[in-house]
Every structure is written in C-alpha cells, then in structure tokens.
Amino acid sequence: MEIKCKQENEATVVDLIGRIDTNTSADFQKELEEYYTKEGFSLILNFENLDFVSSAGLRVLLLIQKKANALKGKMLIKNVKPEIQEVFEMTGFSGILTIE
Template sequence: MTFQCELTDTNGVRQVSLSGRLDSATSGDFEKHLQTLFESSGARALMDFSSLDYISSAGLRVVLMAAKRAKQAQGRLVLCGLQPHVKDVFEISGFLKILTVADDPVSALSHLNA
C-alpha cells in the first residue's frame, strides 16, 4: 500500500489527511509536504490519521519535527483519528504525553479554535 498526504485549508486551519503506510520509504516526501505548514506565526494545523494503516519510527520523527516547528512558530498542532494500532505506536514512544490528540477532526478543530 502506498502513502498519500493531502493538504487542505479550512477556515484558517491546515488539514493534513494521511493514508497508507508512513515509513522510511515515504517519510521524506511527507516531510517535504510539511515544510510550509508552520511558516507563519500562530499557524494552526490538524493531522488526520484515520486512514493511516501503519507508522514507523521514521514517520514518528516527521510528526515530532512538525510539532517542534509548531511550537517555534507559536502555532498549534492537533492529531486526530489515530487507529488503535497506530495509537499504540504513539503510546509506546511516549508521544501521547507530549502531543495533543483528539478522537476525530471535529474535536481537533474544537481544540484548535479554543
């Protein structure tokens, strides 16, 4: 299965929809997609993982880098729709303690607009 990343803008929030497998073979392209995500100060973004089947440590690294860029830009990043097996990877890595995670895109938007 291939990896796909779709970026859309909705009411000032960048939405990143992920599908497929995010691993060492696809994380480089994903990182390139995220280059402009937090260029402006105070940018807000949500990453929707509801169609992501797999994430490796290489994928986790890119998500962590995006979170650091958000913090540096005084922006906000919320993850949502983590499938149980993907959520387990985030849990084991300790990322759930340092990232904001919502159940679905509606909840994620609520976090971003609060």
C-alpha cells in the first residue's frame, strides 16, 4: 500500500493506493497517527485508488473515527469503490463512518 499525505486548507488529505489488509494496516495506522491524535483534526481519506479493505483495515478506520469523536475531529472518506462500499454496508460501518 502507498500513502500520500498533503495539506489542503485545514485538512490533511490522504491518498491511499493499493490495499489495507493484515500486512499493511499497522503501517497505515502508524503513518496517520500524527494526524488523528491532535485536537480538532480534519482528515480526508481518498479511496479512489484503494482496491481492498480487510477487517484489519476496518479496525484502523474505527480507531480513527473514535479518536475523531473524542477529539472533536473529523474524518471523511471519499471516492469509495462499490466493492469497498459493499463491505462498509455489510459490516455496518456505513452508519459509523462519514462517506461521501
């Protein structure tokens, strides 16, 4: 998986390329940690080039969402492919995450 972060106004935009699975989820969590641990953070995750999210990836997304709730931050997920959206819907994550 490849992760590219850039600042756009007050938000950190994260372009994700490849897969978030058991092998990459720890790196994904560690790479974004500096962004989602600050009070009032704003993260935009661009899933345009993301092909797969496993349960390990879902766990990291849930962790970031919980941090957003606790720290008055925001996490927005954009450009979700239908296959990943289906996973979000089947697991109930579509009701937890903000997906555009």
